[in-house]
Amino acid sequence: MKLFYKPGACSLSPHIVMLETGLDFTLIKVDTAAGVTEQQENYREINPKGKVPALQFDDGTVLTEGVAIVQYLADLKPDRQLLAPTGTLARYQTLAWLNFISAELHKSFSPLFKEATPDAYKATLRQQLEENFRWVDHELADKQWLSGLHFTVADAYLFTVMRWAKLIKLELSGLTSLEAWFQRAAARPHVAEALESEGLS
Ligand SMILES: N[C@@H](CCC(=O)N[C@@H](CS)C(=O)NCC(=O)O)C(=O)O
Incomplete structure (x- = not known):
């Protein structure tokens, strides 16, 4: 499999x-x-949406959309407990997190990275994000990981957007559960390995 990425x-x-x-x-x-x-391949021939991530299989088939890709990968290796089995409530709790991170966090960041976005709109987005991160902090108060005892695909996604929150200096002071969770995630060898491979460590 090939995973297409941007650092x-x-x-x-x-x-x-x-x-x-x-x-x-x-x-x-x-x-x-x-x-x-x-x-130097034309990326739109691989993913016509032009965005990362994309996963390409040996027969050329391509799967796009991060939340679909991580579910597919987790289901290939159920013993890693990155996503609970189909039919269990735990699975759908993790999927609820994936959806929340995608719809309420990830896509609120995108306009913040664009120069053309009006400042007033950027301020609104920052406020919404800070409010959502405060809620995540509250949810993590008594948990090691988002879904409880196991690091799941949702933790990998939250880690990714939380890095952006730090880069753009969102006001996250006092969110001690969230910060402790971030440090736990950053300390995982595979998280560190991914950061290093992308030239981010
Ligand atoms: N809905 C897609 C969104 C993917 C997306 O927004 N990718 C961004 C990076 S986070 C991208 O490729 N941006 C590059 C661009 O727009 O040129 C997913 O969740 O996989």
Whole structure:
């Protein structure tokens, strides 16, 4: 399998999950602005949406959307407990987290990285994000990981967007459970390995 990524982007989440599964894969960097891979392939021929992440199988088939990719990978290696089995409530609790991170966090960051976004809108987004991170902090008060005892695909995704929160200096002071969770996640060898491979450590 080939995983297409851009350093520090949302593709870091499936990258971490891939390493946590122990599966064999090739990591391929994409310049999304230029629309080319590091091997100078036209990236839109691989993923017509032009965004990372994308997972390409040996037969050429491509799976896109981070939340779909991480579920697929986790299900290939159920023994790693990155996602609970189908039919268990625990699985759907983790999927609820994935959806929350995607809809309420990830996509609120995207306009903050664009110069053309009006400042007033950026301020609103920052406020919404800070409110959502306060709620996550509250949820983590008595938990090691988002879904309880096991690091799951949701933790990999939250780690990815939490890095962005730090980069743009969101006001997260006092969110001690969230910060402790972040440090726990950062200390995982596969998280550190993913950061290093992407040139982020
Ligand atoms: N819905 C997609 C969104 C993917 C996405 O927004 N990717 C961003 C990086 S976080 C991207 O490739 N941006 C590059 C660009 O827009 O040129 C997913 O969750 O996988």
